[in-house]
Amino acid sequence: MSQQLQGLDLPAVGARLADVLGDERWRQPSASLITGGKSNLTFRITSDAGTVILRRPPTGRILPKAHDMGREAKVQRGLADTDVPTAPILHEETTSELIGAPFYVMGDVPGYVIRDETPQEFATDEGRQALAWRLADTLAALHNVDLQAAGLTDYGRPEGFMARQVARWTKQWELAKDGEVPAVDELARRLAEGVPTAQADGIVHGDFRLDNCIVAPEQPPRVAAVLDWELSTLGDPLADLGMTLMYWSDPADPVAQMVPSVTGEPGYPDRAALAQRYAAGTGFDLEPLPYYEAFARLKFAAIAQGVSMRAKSGVMGDQEFADHGDVVPTLAEHGLAILDRK
Known part of the structure; x- marks a missing residue:
């Protein structure tokens, strides 16, 4: 898959994941943009180590007070031990240094996203x-x-x-x-x-x-x-x-x-x-x-x-x-x- 997806520096992300997740296999990732999202960009990152999901703001001009990655990560961490099911937060990047925007990485939860037809x-x-x-x-x-x-x-x-x-x-x-x-x-x-x-x-x-x-x-x-x-x-x-x-x-x-x-x-x-x-x-x-x-x-x-x-x-x-x-x-x-x- 392309390493040139808009809004994603895949080699940089792979290197960071290798460091924070402690697995060198993340240095050879592929990625795809998950369709269906109409605001923040959501990518599936895959390597021999497994699959994770990366969320970042849209590129270009955004409306005020929107697309705060830190808030998304915080609420999911807070809900981890409640009756509300959420994906586990694996890493949060709080600055724009790596890919031009803050982002976070969460586990890829298996299952259906039901949009067009009932499974x-x-x-x-x-x-x-x-x-x-x-x-x-x-x-x-x-x-x-x-x-x-x-x-x-x-x-x-x-x-x-x-x-x-x-x-x-x-x-x-x-x-x-x-x-x-x-x-x-x-x-x-x-x-x-x-x-x-x-x-x-x-x-x-x-x-x-x-x-x-x-x-x-x-x-x-x-x-x-x-x-x-x-x-x-x-x-x-x-x-x-x-x-x-x-x-x-x-x-x-x-x-x-x-x-x-x-x-x-x-x-x-x-x-x-x-x-x-x-x-x-x-x-x-x-x-x-x-x-x-x-x-x-x-x-x-x-x-x-x-x-x-x-x-x-x-x-x-x-x-x-x-x-x-x-x-x-x-x-x-x-x-x-x-x-x-x-």
């Missing part, structure tokens, strides 16, 4: 339902983590979290947009005016969905690792549930084109059932949930626009992304409809 061994009504329950239970486990025991009490500022989130993603939209979309502005305004009171403080993943998990190839289904912690912090846990439900397709939904979803297939429970499973594991009241579902549309609209901006400027490694057209206004209009329905 055959789970492709029954019972298997699909079991996958859904494992996802909901894993999210509940994350929000039940004892922050003190995990050493993560300083991982964020939960006070005022949702107000800051609305302001942050409104600003990210303003930075990334290439035209006016009145529905986004209206959604942001209404969300800023109606922030609910958090029922608890907890670790918020920020992008929790089925294809950000690795599912072990075994029966019954089991989440082997939760991936992509770049947006994680401390805050209102229902923000995560709102995002998860946005990604959880029901057949009649508007389609978020950037994120394929298998959950509209027969056998997967609907959003309401998934939310109730989560509530049973956390004890949270779901009455304010529509607010968080609407916020998820604002957040994803800003993310979608940011990805489009970076793709057009050629800073997404070897990956290519199409122009997403009407995704942003569709998301915003759906968010407004959710608020109106409430």
Whole structure:
């Protein structure tokens, strides 16, 4: 495989891995860019010593306060002894000296990343339902983590979290947009005016969905690792549930084109059932949930626009992304409809 992957100095990485992992076979690595990621670049590094995963920020211009590799590594280390499955952190590079950006290396957890189709061994009504329950239970486990025991009490500022989130993603939209979309502005305004009171403080993943998990190839289904912690912090846990439900397709939904979803297939429970499973594991009241579902549309609209901006400027490694057209206004209009329905 090529040693010229954008954003990766493979000989330098191989030498560093040989030193920190104590195995000279890492000096002869190969690498591939793992497709599917739309923000931080994720590489699979392979040698006769085994396989590891390297995460680094995208090349080129990035939005403020985004792509902090140190935070991703910290939360995964903190969760290592909890009920939340994560990949083991093997090495963290805190400076840009080696490859032009900080990065970290983690274990390559075997299993499925489920995007376009349900693996055959789970492709029954019972298997699909079991996958859904494992996802909901894993999210509940994350929000039940004892922050003190995990050493993560300083991982964020939960006070005022949702107000800051609305302001942050409104600003990210303003930075990334290439035209006016009145529905986004209206959604942001209404969300800023109606922030609910958090029922608890907890670790918020920020992008929790089925294809950000690795599912072990075994029966019954089991989440082997939760991936992509770049947006994680401390805050209102229902923000995560709102995002998860946005990604959880029901057949009649508007389609978020950037994120394929298998959950509209027969056998997967609907959003309401998934939310109730989560509530049973956390004890949270779901009455304010529509607010968080609407916020998820604002957040994803800003993310979608940011990805489009970076793709057009050629800073997404070897990956290519199409122009997403009407995704942003569709998301915003759906968010407004959710608020109106409430």
